Amino acid sequence: MKKKQIKNDIHPTIFEEKEVRRVWHDEQWHFAINDIVEVLTKTPNVSDYIKKMRLRDPELGKGWGQFVTPLSIETKGGLQKLNCSNLRGIFRIIQSIPSPKAEPFKQWLARVGQERIEEIQNPELAVTRAKEIYDKKGYPKEWVDKRMRGIAVRNTLTDEWKERGVSKGFEYAILTDEIYKATFDKSAKEYMDYKNLDKKAGDNLRDHMGDIELILTMLGEATTTKITTEENSHGLNKLKKDAQIGGSVAGRTRKDIEIQTGKKVISRDNFKNQKFLKENKKNSPR
Numbered sequence: 001m002k003k004k005q006i007k008n009d010i011h012p013t014i015f016e017e018k019e020v021r022r023v024w025h026d027e028q029w030h031f032a033i034n035d036i037v038e039v040l041t042k043t044p045n046v047s048d049y050i051k052k053m054r055l056r057d058p059e060l061g062k063g064w065g066q067f068v069t070p071l072s073i074e075t076k077g078g079l080q081k082l083n084c085s086n087l088r089g090i091f092r093i094i095q096s097i098p099s100p101k102a103e104p105f106k107q108w109l110a111r112v113g114q115e116r117i118e119e120i121q122n123p124e125l126a127v128t129r130a131k132e133i134y135d136k137k138g139y140p141k142e143w144v145d146k147r148m149r150g151i152a153v154r155n156t157l158t159d160e161w162k163e164r165g166v167s168k169g170f171e172y173a174i175l176t177d178e179i180y181k182a183t184f185d186k187s188a189k190e191y192m193d194y195k196n197l198d199k200k201a202g203d204n205l206r207d208h209m210g211d212i213e214l215i216l217t218m219l220g221e222a223t224t225t226k227i228t229t230e231e232n233s234h235g236l237n238k239l240k241k242d243a244q245i246g247g248s249v250a251g252r253t254r255k256d257i258e259i260q261t262g263k264k265v266i267s268r269d270n271f272k273n274q275k276f277l278k279e280n281k282k283n284s285p286r
Contacts, residue, residue, distance in 0.1 A: 018035070018038070018039045019035070020032065020035040020036065020039060021035055021073050021074075021075070021082065022073075022084075023071050023072070023073050023084065025069070025071055025084070025086075026086075028086050028087070029086065029087065030069060030071055030084035030085060030086050031084060031085065031086075031087075031090055031109070032073060032082045032083070032084055033050070033068065033082075033083045033084060033085055033090075033093065034046045034047070034050070034082065034083070036090055036093065036094075036105075037049055037050055037053075037093070037097065039101070039105070040094065040097050040099040040101050040102065040105060041097060041099060053093075053096050053097070056096070057096040060092065060093070060095075060096050063092075067085050067086070067088065067089030067092060068083050068084070068085050068089065069083075069084055069085065070082065070083055070084070071084045074158075075169065078158075078168075078169040078170065078171065078172025078173045078176065079158075079162075079167075079168070079169045079172055080169035081169075087109055090109060091106060091109075094106065127148055130148065130151075131144050131148065134147065137271075138271075139271065142211070143211060143214070146211060146214045146215065146218075147206065147207070147214060149218065150206060150214050150217060150218045150221075153218045153221050153222050153225075154221055156222075156225055157221045157222075157224060157225045157228075158172065160225055160228050160229060161175060161228075161239060164228065164233060164234045164235070164239060165234050165235050165236065165239075166236065166239065171236055173188070174236070174240065175236075175239055175240060175243045176188060176243075178240050178243035178244050178247060179217075179220045179221060179224060179243045179244075179246060179247035179250075180217075180220075180247065181244075181247065182220065182243070182244050182245075182246070182247025182248045182250070182251045183216055183217065183219075183220040183247045183248075183250040183251045183254060184213075184216070184251070184254065184265075184266055185251070186266070188205060191205055191266075192205055194266065194268060195208055195267075195268055195269070195270045196268065196270065197270060203270075207271060208269075208270035208271050208272070210267055210269065212257065212265050213265060213266065213267070216250045216253060216254050216265065217250070219249065219250040219253060220246050220247040220249065220250035220251075221246065222246075223245075223246035223247075223249045223250065224242055224243050224245070224246025224247065225246075226246075227242045227245055227246055228242045
């Protein structure tokens with residue numbers, strides 16, 4: 001019987017403020033090799049460093065295919081295939097990287113592995129730890145609760161898309177863009193630019209949305225899920241139409257809010273802006 005792959009955890013794990021993407025595969029964590037190398041070397045060109053590292057260590061290059069596995073990992077552009085390795089493989093790669101961070105990084109990896117076992121035994125721990133990460137970053141509790149709910153809504157939608165023929169990262173991005181455009185009149189890229197966010201720097205659009213923006217995003221995605229299941233839609237073209245309809249429901253709600261309040265829902269503010277962060281925290285109940 002084929003083992004079911006457990007969904008990526010709610011939030012990438014973090015080592016010294018750097019996100020390291022991971023996926024649970026064959027009953028163990030597999031980490032994105034590019035992220036590991038970047039954390040340990042600070043190199044501006046990770047692919048080039050890995051190429052030279054394999055040439056510098058012939059044994060590593062020779063056995064590369066034995067411990068490196070391309071796996072689908074959730075990225076900002078949707079699911080993408082990234083070269084990953086389990087703890088044993090990562091430890092082997094670390095041996096070829098001269099870095100003072102190697103030993104503390106090994107200890108960190110071992111701790112992360114143990115945390116996942118605990119989370120499988122008690123799934124609520126994954127949510128609790130994600131909340132702790134946002135709290136340490138200074139996000140208000142009420143906002144974090146909405147963000148957690150939004151992640152659950154998003155996961156339900158992407159599960160439906162996967163079951164109905166979506167397999168490539170760019171397809172997830174296309175469908176998500178349809179919802180964004182119908183809800184906010186902006187694509188994800190346009191929205192990122194509007195908020196002065198940098199995808200290359202690791203900025204996540206939803207981590208910089210205000211309360212109403214998050215709620216409307218949830219409404220658009222939850223409605224899309226409902227339409228898709230009711231229509232039993234399959235294939236990218238039909239799913240795009242569902243996304244447009246679902247996003248339009250949220251879009252009409254946005255316009256109603258703007259008429260009633262006389263203010264735009266979409267804001268240029270982001271949580272890098274300390275004033276925005278303080279205002280959201282001030283409005284959050286104690």
